[in-house]
Amino acid sequence: MAFRKRREALRSILSGSACIRPGSVYDAVSIRIAEDLGFELGMFGGSVASLAVLGDPDIALITLTELAEQMRRMSRAASLPVLVDADHGYGNALNVRRTVQELEAAGAAGLTIEDTLLPQAYGETKTQLISLEEGVGKMKAALDGRGDPSLVIMGRTGAASVTSIEDAIARARAYEAVGVDALFFTGVKTRGELEAIAAATRLPIVLGGSPEEMTEPAYLGGQRVRIALQGHAPFAAATLAVYETLKALREGRSPKALKGLASSGLTGRVMREADVKARSAEFLGLENLGLKN
Numbered sequence: 001m002a003f004r005k006r007r008e009a010l011r012s013i014l015s016g017s018a019c020i021r022p023g024s025v026y027d028a029v030s031i032r033i034a035e036d037l038g039f040e041l042g043m044f045g046g047s048v049a050s051l052a053v054l055g056d057p058d059i060a061l062i063t064l065t066e067l068a069e070q071m072r073r074m075s076r077a078a079s080l081p082v083l084v085d086a087d088h089g090y091g092n093a094l095n096v097r098r099t100v101q102e103l104e105a106a107g108a109a110g111l112t113i114e115d116t117l118l119p120q121a122y123g124e125t126k127t128q129l130i131s132l133e134e135g136v137g138k139m140k141a142a143l144d145g146r147g148d149p150s151l152v153i154m155g156r157t158g159a160a161s162v163t164s165i166e167d168a169i170a171r172a173r174a175y176e177a178v179g180v181d182a183l184f185f186t187g188v189k190t191r192g193e194l195e196a197i198a199a200a201t202r203l204p205i206v207l208g209g210s211p212e213e214m215t216e217p218a219y220l221g222g223q224r225v226r227i228a229l230q231g232h233a234p235f236a237a238a239t240l241a242v243y244e245t246l247k248a249l250r251e252g253r254s255p256k257a258l259k260g261l262a263s264s265g266l267t268g269r270v271m272r273e274a275d276v277k278a279r280s281a282e283f284l285g286l287e288n289l290g291l292k293n
């Protein structure tokens with residue numbers, strides 16, 4: 001699927017009336033699995049990008065080049081539209097513009113730019129925000145960096161849990177006014193807060209994590225929430241699986257006695273083996289490569 005089609009698919013989620021749950025993806029294998037399971041959208045979180053690429057926590061150590069390269073690998077592996085968490089845009093507003101260009105070229109369907117001060121400032125233990133004015137400059141730069149008008153640009157704020165709901169609303173309205181496509185909120189804790197946000201804004205809403213009282217899709221859809229994240233359990237599951245497998249091997253279990261491994265059928269699907277087989281027959285003159293379907 002051409003990148004534009006992926007972006008249009010994300011746009012149609014945003015302009016619809018339902019709230020969807022994206023699949024958390026972080027590499028070529030996870031995006032193919034999410035695509036095969038019928039997810040409408042992949043979410044490439046900054047936290048899992050950092051884990052998958054560096055094995056490090058989410059503290060803005062990953063570089064734009066590393067993030068974009070991982071996105072490019074996913075874009076090649078599958079055609080599922082992906083929303084990328086582009087953190088603070090890897091610097092000031094001029095860096096944001098470059099970030100948008102790189103992620104667009106890497107095939108992202110959409111991306112978020114947030115107003116968190118990153119990396120963490122010296123001596124500050126709590127999350128800090130940049131000013132509303134600087135946030136607006138970043139959103140304008142993001143829109144200016146877009147070459148394909150179908151690329152979705154979301155303004156993201158965590159103000160709800162850092163300063164106040166009023167501040168989150170003021171920031172969202174300012175980002176809305178400069179032309180972002182959607183508003184992404186983290187730290188919204190109650191239905192009352194979400195309803196205040198929905199009443200004061202007009203763009204589609206994306207929620208990055210929602211507490212128990214806000215998980216009902218019909219309720220969320222009614223508040224203009226079009227995408228609600230649900231964490232990054234797949235990465236945690238994969239980590240445990242690798243841990244348990246290596247531990248069992250280290251303890252002397254024979255590879256044949258291991259549990260919880262992907263079947264050859266599942267591995268073959270993930271590798272798109274049937275396609276490889278067909279291409280090998282056509283281009284290499286190999287009718288039987290011995291590949292399993």
Ligand SMILES: O=C([O-])CC(=O)C(=O)O
Binds near residue numbers: 043044045046047085
């Ligand atoms: O975007 C998300 O999925 C939430 C987030 O900030 C991260 O995981 O880094």
Ligand SMILES: [Mg+2]
Binds near residue numbers: 058
């Ligand atoms: Mg993040």
